[in-house]
Amino acid sequence: xxxxxxxxxNSVFGQLISLIDSKIISDSAKSTKSDxxxxxxxxxxxxxxxxFCAFAKCSSLREVSGAMLGLAGKTKHFQLNHIPRKxxxxxxxxxxxxxxxxxxxxxxxxxxxxxxSDSRVKDxxxxxxxxxxxxxxxxxxxxLKCVGRNPQNGKKKGGIKVHTVINVDEKIPxxxxxTEAAKHDHILLEKLKMDSNTIYIFDxxxxxxxxFEKFSENQTGFVTRIKDNADYESIENKIIxxxxxxxxxxxxxxxxxxKKESHSNKLRLRKxxxxxxxxxxxxxFLTNLFEMRxxxxxxxxxxxxxxxxxxxxxxxxxxxxYFLGDNENAIKIQIYCAxxxxxxxxxxxxxxxxxxxxxxxxxxxxxHLFNYIHLINFxxxxxxxxxxxxxxxxxxxxx
Numbered sequence: 001x002x003x004x005x006x007x008x009x010n011s012v013f014g015q016l017i018s019l020i021d022s023k024i025i026s027d028s029a030k031s032t033k034s035d036x037x038x039x040x041x042x043x044x045x046x047x048x049x050x051x052f053c054a055f056a057k058c059s060s061l062r063e064v065s066g067a068m069l070g071l072a073g074k075t076k077h078f079q080l081n082h083i084p085r086k087x088x089x090x091x092x093x094x095x096x097x098x099x100x101x102x103x104x105x106x107x108x109x110x111x112x113x114x115x116x117s118d119s120r121v122k123d124x125x126x127x128x129x130x131x132x133x134x135x136x137x138x139x140x141x142x143x144l145k146c147v148g149r150n151p152q153n154g155k156k157k158g159g160i161k162v163h164t165v166i167n168v169d170e171k172i173p174x175x176x177x178x179t180e181a182a183k184h185d186h187i188l189l190e191k192l193k194m195d196s197n198t199i200y201i202f203d204x205x206x207x208x209x210x211x212f213e214k215f216s217e218n219q220t221g222f223v224t225r226i227k228d229n230a231d232y233e234s235i236e237n238k239i240i241x242x243x244x245x246x247x248x249x250x251x252x253x254x255x256x257x258x259k260k261e262s263h264s265n266k267l268r269l270r271k272x273x274x275x276x277x278x279x280x281x282x283x284x285f286l287t288n289l290f291e292m293r294x295x296x297x298x299x300x301x302x303x304x305x306x307x308x309x310x311x312x313x314x315x316x317x318x319x320x321x322y323f324l325g326d327n328e329n330a331i332k333i334q335i336y337c338a339x340x341x342x343x344x345x346x347x348x349x350x351x352x353x354x355x356x357x358x359x360x361x362x363x364x365x366x367x368h369l370f371n372y373i374h375l376i377n378f379x380x381x382x383x384x385x386x387x388x389x390x391x392x393x394x395x396x397x398x399x
Contacts, residue, residue: 008374012365013055014077015375016344017048020108022079028103034096040082043100046092048080050101050337051344055366059322061086071370093330101336102176108343109174115350116170125296127221129168131201131304132188135311136161136181137320137335160331163188166310168201168303172346173310173339178332186211194218199289201304207286209258213267216288223300226271226286232256235268238294245295249273249282253290274298314342317362354380 010018022044029035029043049064058064065086068075072083084092137160159181164173165188179187189211192200199221207227215222226232236253250273255266272285272294287297314320318338323331345361356379364379 008372008377009077011074011077011370011372012375013052013369014079016055016348016365017051017078019344019347020047020104020340021111024104024107024111028100028107032097032100032103034100041084041088041092042081043096045080045082045084046089046096047101047104047337047340048078049084049089050333051341052369053324053334054318054338054341055362055369057319057366058324061089061324064324065089074370090325090330093325093333094327096329096333098329098332098336101333101340105176105336105340105343108340109172112343112347113170115347116172125199125300128198129201129300129303130165130174130198131168131307132163132165132192132206133202133304133307133311134161134163134188135315138181160328160335162335164307164310165192166307168306171306171310172343176336176339178335194220196220199223199300201300203304209256209267210260212256212269212286212288213258216267221287221289223285223287223289223297225301226284230256230286232269232271240294244293245298247275247277247298248294249275251294270297272297313358314338317345317359318342348375348379351376352379 008015025044025047034043049068052058052068053064056064056067058067065084068080068083075081075083161179161181161183163177163179165175166172167174175191177188177191186206186208189206189208194214196219200215201223204225204227206224207230212222232254233256234252234254238251238253240248240251250271252271253268254271255268257264258267270287270290272287273282274285274294275282283298283301285297285301289297318341320335320338323334325331325334345358345365349356349358349361361379365375
């Protein structure tokens with residue numbers, strides 16, 4: 001039998017790791033001093049081990065260490081210089097500052113921004129559209145304070161909340177903050193960049209009139225949903241022209257009261273009522289975009305679902321159910337490495353001309369992680385070898 005035409009001198013995992021520039025790792029390690037007093041298990045070895053954990057979906061440190069030990073003699077292909085023992089990996093997860101992994105992720109995001117970028121939405125709106133939200137990951141131990149009532153038995157799981165900002169044209173986390181699950185989502189509003197070329201989209205969990213006033217003062221647009229118990233005063237009902245989508249039921253200017261320590265003042269906003277025929281329900285949107293068409297405001301809010309799909313993609317393909325450490329630093333490292341793995345797979349998906357579902361790509365890489373096949377060539381034409389064998393069989397049958 002002929003050899004496969006997809007054979008390559010580097011394993012699939014080695015090809016994925018090669019997407020991470022070594023200079024990015026060394027510069028990040030130098031700026032955070034993460035390799036100070038470390039003799040063997042450097043930041044690069046730590047990163048490769050944890051990215052392997054994300055792709056292989058390991059559920060324990062023993063599983064990571066055992067799998068790595070089984071690859072002795074084959075580690076040069078994926079640039080691992082030191083195979084970690086279970087205790088070595090546990091100590092590194094506890095002591096090495098998680099910020100170095102955050103820096104590596106942000107630099108990779110900057111390096112591959114041209115791969116992710118898709119300016120179709122920006123070309124229509126002429127502004128940068130950004131979506132933010134948070135997702136809570138439950139922990140088996142009370143490492144971080146979780147949200148919700150205390151159970152009757154007195155035991156309560158911990159929880160970490162991942163606050164995320166994505167660019168609607170990139171569909172990959174651009175900014176990240178971690179807090180305990182009990183922390184209110186408003187913390188994210190304080191960290192957002194305010195400028196006149198950005199429109200933020202978020203759900204009604206972030207309703208904060210003080211923040212809305214700050215958005216308006218900085219000429220930053222926003223689109224959200226109004227709370228059911230919102231207290232406001234109707235100022236003007238705008239006329240809905242015939243060229244507007246028939247789902248727009250009402251377009252009005254309202255005033256809300258912004259309460260402060262010493263005084264309170266009025267803030268003028270726009271409320272749009274829209275009936276969605278697909279979901280068969282009515283939505284009420286709140287915005288400070290007074291000049292934008294009301295049906296376009298509703299269409300912008302519909303883009304918010306992209307961040308929910310991102311959270312679903314992360315939790316399904318890089319499970320964060322089992323954490324490999326019982327401390328906050330280890331948990332953050334594992335989340336960052338799962339995000340790095342997600343970024344690497346997104347780069348592969350964007351480079352392919354053939355259409356692949358993200359979950360299928362991740363499953364394929366997990367199965368063939370240490371097989372020596374050319375990843376891009378195989379994914380572009382996975383049936384090539386099979387078709388070759390079929391042609392040969394048909395020729396033999398003919399004779």
